[in-house]
Amino acid sequence: MINSSVFMLTAALTMNDYLPPLEPWQGKSVALMQQQGPLTTEFELSGGVVSPNYEQTMAFVDRLVAANPTQFSVKVIGRSAAGREIKMLVATEQGAAQLTSSAEKPTVLIQAGIHAGEIDGKDAMFMMLRDIATGKRRDILSKVNLLFIPILNVDGHERRSEFNRINQRGPKVMGFRTNGKNLNLNRDYTKLDTEGVRAVLKVINEFKPDLYIDVHVTDGADYQYDITYGFNPSFASDSPAIAEVLESTLSPMIDQQLEQQGHIPGPLVFAMDKRDFKKGIAGWVASPRFSNGWGDLRGLPTILVENHSLKPYKQRVLGTYVFMDGVINALAEHGKLLRSAVEKEQSFIPTELVVERTYSEQPDFIQFKGIKYKQFDSAISGQLEAKYLGEAEHYEKLPIYWQKVVSKSVKVPTAFYIPPAYANIVTKLKIHGIEVEQGDFSLADKQVQQTSIKSYNFANAPFEGRFRVEAEFERSPFEKAQLLPNWYRVKTAQPLGELATHLLHPEAPDSFFAWGEFTTIFQRTEYVENYALEPFARKMLKQNPAMALEFDKKIREDKQFADDPSARMEWLYARTPFYDNAYLKYPILMEFGEK
Structure with a gap:
């Protein structure tokens, strides 16, 4: 609550009392x-x-x-x-x-x-x-x-x-x-x-x-x-x-x-x-x-x-x-x-899209019409501050740092496929003016990939009402279905294909993914009990020697994993047919041309 005398003092000030001349x-x-x-x-x-x-x-x-x-x-x-x-x-x-x-x-x-x-x-x-x-x-x-x-x-x-x-x-x-x-x-x-x-x-x-x-x-x-x-x-x-x-x-x-x-x-x-x-x-x-x-x-x-x-x-x-x-x-x-x-x-259809830039370490130089200033040690802020003096100062060679360095680019898919459950994403795409088809799409002779999340980090505080998320990804061929019934398809060979790519590619920093539109894929909704998993895993390892060797190697080389019973059982659970295959899977598929 503001003290009334402080408010009256503040109200009595004019802009010229505290802004530069x-x-x-x-x-x-x-x-x-x-x-x-x-x-x-x-x-x-x-x-x-x-x-x-x-x-x-x-x-x-x-x-x-x-x-x-x-x-x-x-x-x-x-x-x-x-x-x-x-x-x-x-x-x-x-x-x-x-x-x-x-x-x-x-x-x-x-x-x-x-x-x-x-x-x-x-x-x-x-x-x-x-x-x-x-x-x-x-x-x-x-x-x-x-x-x-x-x-x-x-x-x-x-x-x-x-x-x-x-x-x-x-x-x-x-x-x-x-x-x-x-x-x-x-x-x-x-x-x-x-x-x-x-x-x-x-x-x-x-x-x-x-x-x-x-x-x-x-x-x-x-x-x-x-x-x-x-x-x-x-x-x-x-x-x-x-x-x-x-x-x-x-x-x-x-x-x-x-x-x-x-x-x-x-x-x-x-x-x-x-x-x-x-x-x-x-x-x-x-x-x-x-x-x-x-x-x-x-x-x-x-x-x-x-x-x-x-x-x-x-x-x-x-x-x-x-x-x-x-x-x-x-x-x-x-x-x-x-x-x-x-x-x-x-009409231009790119094969790559720059999605993130950083500043060059070396500046360019420009002429600039500045204002003179002096620096002073502030007892209020406890640091060096600037005071502008209201007098013109011309800079012949002022450094200017541009975001010239490409820090991330992504390959532009031929098309994105969106499950019918995510109609809300399609609504936003249409508001953007992006062309979207809906139908039954065959994946025969198509190179379609799904993105998995290797690691992720949600922001500690909301930004613009959202908890933004950063993640590391890996992609693998999508082989689970040859037909996508009643899905949506967004082709990138359209006037707004670059915008569609930035919105739908999870690695783009202003994508729907980065803004937290897909938070439900980070939650587990089915679980396993060890009394069922332990005997199943024992039989699975016996029938799959390659998996058994991989499990033994991880125990030998990763002490933290070896000492963590939950991690060991989670590793085995993820390799059973009972595992939730949608967990940490980005639901939008990407097509990269014909096989």
């Missing part, structure tokens, strides 16, 4: 704000410090549609755990009802508030959509179609407080990072536990956007850049053709637009040591649990925007508007090039 900013993009007139936003009326609550936000969405009903419409794409509607605004030049997945014009899906305290995208897009509705920006819908989700994490959005993010300058009252069940939606793109992410995936499957933008606010170190963004780089991408178009064609146009309006665009990077920035930065390669990593794996061009949390809310929102403008212009000019890259990636 700021350089004054007055970019050209300030002219985008209006002070009065139709559809002036709460953000503008407050001078750039307030973001509306859920009720006000949804009311503004309705006002936008009422102001431009021929081009705007609203769609309820899902409901949160608390029953709140998750809405999406659809905007097209010819009428929102006409938008299909085969639209000739590029379609952009923009998502705000997946972390509800990081809500810059909502207020920026409200301004842009207002400008479209009032006729100020008629050009936008002549270039692209827009899908806009103003708040994805609607329950977290309503856990509003002035004290949700200590290291973020505004808005004055903001939402919370996780949803009502304390789940982080931007860790849910493979396991699909949240209503919000499932809703987004259904939108993507229905409309097939050309570009997906997820707007966040970063944390960590201080630097000059106010708008940072990124995607998996081409040298570490599962869709390198797409990444190359984003790197060489779209990014330069976006950066130019931001710079012309007084913003400083920068790379999406993180400090290796938050107390000593000069040690270098980490170049992140997102795994599929994140929006941009998932998009990269499935061949959907995806940009993660991370506005700088220490820059004022007004500056960040205006920069987001300009960023979106740059995206729209770039996509209008190079949309066909991006679509060609998507087609190339979705």
Whole structure:
């Protein structure tokens, strides 16, 4: 319980009392704000410090549609755990009802508030959509179609407080990072536990956007850049053709637009040591649990925007508007090039898939617009801390460490076979957009393998509501049946074959297995009594000399085994026909071509 006097003291502090000092900013993009007139936003009326609550936000969405009903419409794409509607605004030049997945014009899906305290995208897009509705920006819908989700994490959005993010300058009252069940939606793109992410995936499957933008606010170190963004780089991408178009064609146009309006665009990077920035930065390669990593794996061009949390809310929102403008212009000019890259990636069928990377020991070097800092010994923390001074510092050669080292790759099967008891897995695959067949599948002339678990370790604490599991595996031919009746089959020779492989291959770190979807295979449900097993084992060893020699050798060479009666009997039990053959067996089979 917080002492009331402490709370009053905390409430009396302002951001400037404890956050690093700021350089004054007055970019050209300030002219985008209006002070009065139709559809002036709460953000503008407050001078750039307030973001509306859920009720006000949804009311503004309705006002936008009422102001431009021929081009705007609203769609309820899902409901949160608390029953709140998750809405999406659809905007097209010819009428929102006409938008299909085969639209000739590029379609952009923009998502705000997946972390509800990081809500810059909502207020920026409200301004842009207002400008479209009032006729100020008629050009936008002549270039692209827009899908806009103003708040994805609607329950977290309503856990509003002035004290949700200590290291973020505004808005004055903001939402919370996780949803009502304390789940982080931007860790849910493979396991699909949240209503919000499932809703987004259904939108993507229905409309097939050309570009997906997820707007966040970063944390960590201080630097000059106010708008940072990124995607998996081409040298570490599962869709390198797409990444190359984003790197060489779209990014330069976006950066130019931001710079012309007084913003400083920068790379999406993180400090290796938050107390000593000069040690270098980490170049992140997102795994599929994140929006941009998932998009990269499935061949959907995806940009993660991370506005700088220490820059004022007004500056960040205006920069987001300009960023979106740059995206729209770039996509209008190079949309066909991006679509060609998507087609190339979705037609590519790999034989191997990289599932895990580590950082290079040797860095690359980049120029970087940093902020001066000093280090000091803190009597509070008991260690060396950094204090940013609010003055520009340019690094000519700052070390950057990329996840260039492939630490694990897996062979891509021809197909996966899923037992009918695991229909819940199939449901999730279909939400992902993966093609699944069901039927009676013959294994004749097929090289099908089953995976056994040699050893395993469950996490000591839950992560995102799951006890994750790591394991060592071995595979052997599956010879128990020549027909799989009413099973499911997922072929990897499909546009989302790489995503299917990552989800279903147990060695992939964001697979269903790693997220704990198959915990029941770790439990024993049939047992044996020694009064029955001992005479059976004696007869079995007598009839099988090779097994007897193996048993004797293990007793001679493994003292721990020899001294453990339970281990000895377990070893023998596992070799009887009474043993549970499903125990520690991954139930999904993998086919690796014809024999």
